[in-house]
Amino acid sequence: MTSEEEGLRFPILIGDVGGTNARFAIVDSPDSEAGEPRIVRTAEFATIDEAIAGSILRDAPVLPNSAVIAVAGPVDGDAIALTNCPWVVRPKGMFNSLGLSDVVVLNDFEAQALAVIALGVEHMEKIGGGTPETDAARVVLGPGTGLGVAGLIYSRGRWIPVPGEGGHMDIGPRSPRDFEIFPHLEPIEGRISGEQILCGRGLVSSYRAVAAADGKTPRFTTPAEITAAALECTDAVAEEALAFFVTCLGRTAGDLALVFKSQGGVFLTGGIAQKIVPALRESRFRAAFEDKAPHSQMMAGMPVYVITHPLAALAGLAAYARKPDQFGVATRGRRWRA
Template sequence: MPAMQADTKALPFPVLIGDIGGTNARFSLVHDDQAAAGEPQIVKTADFATIDEAIRVAVLERSPVRPKSAVLAVAGPVESDEIRLTNCPWVVRPKAMFSSLGLSDIVVLNDFEAQALAVVALGEEHMEKIGGDAPEPNAGRVVLGPGTGLGVAGLVHAFGGWVPVPGEGGHMDIGPRTPRDYQVFPHIEPLEGRVSGEQILSGRGLVNVYRAIAIADGKAALLSQPAEITAAALDGGDAMAAEALETFATCLGRTAGDLAMVFMSRGGVFLTGGIAQKILPALRKDNFRAAFEDKAPHGELLRAMPVYVITHPLAALEGLAAYARTPSLFGVETDGRRWQT
C-alpha cells in the first residue's frame, strides 16, 4: 500500500481563515503568502442561523477583497460533505459554499488541529511556562483546551514537517481519585450515564463541579455562570467557587498528564483557549503541576515535560494563517477534507 501524502498544494489567495467553536466564530483574511492575518472578525454563533450567513455579514460585507479559498477549523469531526459541529447547530457544507460565497477551494480541519498548528506558528512570547525542563526539539507535543467543550490534538514531527493529529480526546472518561472526589463526583451531571472530560473541563463543566460541591456539602449553589465562579474563586470571595476551580485545575492537570504520556510529549504540553488564559493564577498553584506529574511509575518522565499556557488571544487563526501561507511546512492530510471546483 502506498504511503499517504500530505496535500501541499497552495491555496489560491486571498484565503479566508475561520476558527469556529461552539460559542464564537473568528474569521480573517490572508491576502498572500507573505501577509499576516488581517483584522479578525469575531461573532457569536448563536447570532446567525448558518455559517454562510455569518461569513457574509462578518467578512464579505465588511471588505472589498473577495476570498478565493478558505481554511476553516471546526469544533467537531470532519467526516462527510455535511460537517456538523459538536456544540453548535451550524452545519458546514463546503460544496454549497462554492455558489453561496464564491469560493473555489475549501479545506476543513478540526479546530484543535488549528491549535496544534499554532504551537508551531507562535513564538515563546505568546506562551507562559508552568514547570518542567526545556522542550526537546522536534519531539511530540500535545494541545488541549477547555472551552465550550474540551479540545485535544497531538503534534508529531515527521518527514521534515509538523503533522497535527486531530481527535476527540475531550470525550474520554474521567473519574474520582481522592476521598473528596468520591464525595463530589457522584453529584456531577453525567452525559448518557458517564462523566467525560468535557463534563468537568469546560465552561459548563466548571458549573457542574461547583453545583456538585454544593450538593455534597448541603449548601445552596448561588452562582450559575463560569465567569462568576472563576471571578469568585480568584478573588477569594467564595469558598465553594475556590474549591471548584481548584478541582478543575487538578483534573486538567491529570488529563494533561494522561495525554502527555499518550503522545510522549517531550516537546511540551500546551494549554490553549480563553479559559486557560483566565485561570492562569489557578494553574500556577502547586496542585495543577502535582496532578500532571503524579503518574507512577512514570513520574520522572512527567516531571521533565514542560507545560505552557498559550496567551495569544487568537492562536488558532495564527495557526491557520501559517498553514494558508506555507502548507508545505505541515503534514496536513486533506483527503476527504478538501473540496475544489
C-alpha cells in the first residue's frame, strides 16, 4: 500500500459542500456510523473553516484528526474555489485553523457516486427500465444549485468514481417548441448548458422563457413556487416549464448513460429530483431518456433511480472513510498532510 492509499486517522470529519448548503458530520471509528449531521447555509459563513468550527466542532464530543471533504467544483491545486459559492478551500490552512493533520478533498459528485454503492434499495425509487447488470458502469447526476455529474466503474474488485464537470455540457433545442423557448433562456457567456437549465435557477429561467414565448406575464419567482404550481396543475406556464425541465433532464441523463454505457443504472440525486418524482414518473422523462437511436433498445433496458436519502453524499463519504480500500479513489494531488 502506498502512502497515498493509507487510511486516514479517526475520528474523521466528513463534509459535503454545495453552492447553497454545506453538510458536516464526524465518523468516530471504522465500526461507527457518522454522527449527527450539521447543515449550514454557505452564505452564513465567510469561509469553510468558520463554518466547520461554528457548526460542528464547537459541540463535538471528540475532535477530528482527519477530514474528507467533497466540494462542488474541480479540485485543482491547494486553493480550491467552489463553482457557485465564494468559499475557497485551503487544506493546508485547516491544519492550524481546525487542528487537522490529514485532509482529502474530492468533487461533490464523487461523493454522490460513492453513495450509489453505500445506500441500499430502500433509499432509491425506480423510474422505469429493466434489471441493472451487476458490476456494470453507473452514472449519477443531480440538479441543484448547479448540475453535478459523475461516473462509477468497477475494476479489479473496487468501485472507482469518475469525477467531472458534465453539468457544463451544451444543451440545444430539438423540437419545434424548443426552438420557440430556447431564444428566451438566460445564457452565460453565450452558452446554454446543463447549469443554465437543470438546476433551481434554471427552472425559473425555463418558466420565464415559456411565458415569454407565449407573451405571458410570469407569476412566480422561485423554483418551489413553480414546482408546486406545476404538480398541482394550477398554472399552465409552470406545468410546461416543469415538463420542459424533465424532458431536458431525460435527454441529458440519456446522453451520459451512453457515455458510460450505464447498464448498472442511472441515478438522480438531490432535493430537486426528489421533489419532482411525480413528474419523472410521467412518460416524457423515459421517452426523452430512451430516444437515442440507434441505441433506443439498449436505453430502454437501463434502469433509472431517484436517490431518496436526504444526505446521500455524507453516506458515501462515511463509507469511504471507514473502508477506503473498497473504493478506487485517487488522492494524488488531492490529499494534504501536516
